[in-house]
Amino acid sequence: MEQTGIIILAAGNSSRLGRPKQLLEYKGYTLLRNTIIQAKLLPDSVVIVVTGAYKKNIDEELAYTAVKVVYNPEWETGMASSLAIGLQQLRLLNPQVKACIFTVCDQPFLTAQVFKDLIDSYNKTGKGIIASAYANALGTPVLFSNNYFKELENLKGHEGAKKIIYQYENDVASVVFEKGATDIDTIEDYNNLISQ
Secondary structure, three states, rough: OEEEEEEEOOOOOOOOOOOOOOOOOOOEEEEHHHHHHHHHOOOEEEEEEHHHHHHHHHHHHHOOOHHHHHHOOOOHHOOHHHHHHHHHHHHHOOOOOOOOEEEEOOOOOOOOOHHHHHHHHHHHHHHOOEEEEEOOEEEEEEEEEEHHHHHHHHHOOOOOHHHHHHOOHHEEEEOOOOOOOOOOHHHHHHHHHHHO
16 A cells, blocks of 8 residues: 555644643653654654644644644634645645545554554455444544545534545444543543543
C-alpha cells in the first residue's frame, strides 16, 4: 500500500476540561505526544497534526517531533474545518496518497497496533472506510480511502467523519479497539485515568 496519511486532530479548546487536554501527562508523555509516537511507528506514513486553540503551547510541544503541523485558523467553527485543512495538507505533501486515518489525541490507550489493524483490514476487505469499534459504536481512529476525500473536505461546522461512516454503511468494515471508549473530556476522566 502506498503511503498512508495519519491526521491527528488537536485543534479543540477542551472546553469541558478548562485546559488543553492535548498536553495532559500520562505515563511520562503528553496525550498528544503519545498519539504522535504511535502514529510514527507505522512505516510509510505521513503524520500531520492539525492545531488550533492553545497554538503557542502546542507548538512548543511539537517542536522536536518532526511531524508536519498545520494551523487551522477556523478551529472555532468545528471539527469539519480541521478535517478539511488536514486533508488539503496531506494531498499537497503526497498527491498519490491512497488512504488517510483520522485520529484524536485524547484516547490514552491508542497504540500503533490499532492503526496497523485499520490498514490490514483496508487491504483485506477492500472496503473504503475502516472504523474502530468500541462501546457498541464506530469511531476514531478511522481510515478513509481517497474516494471519500472530497466529501470529507465538504463537511461543515461540527459535522465529523461519523456522518460519512453512517452514510456509507455498506462500504464500512470495523476493527476492535478494546479500550477506545476511554477518552478524556473532563477533569474527572483524567483523574480516573491517572488513578488506575
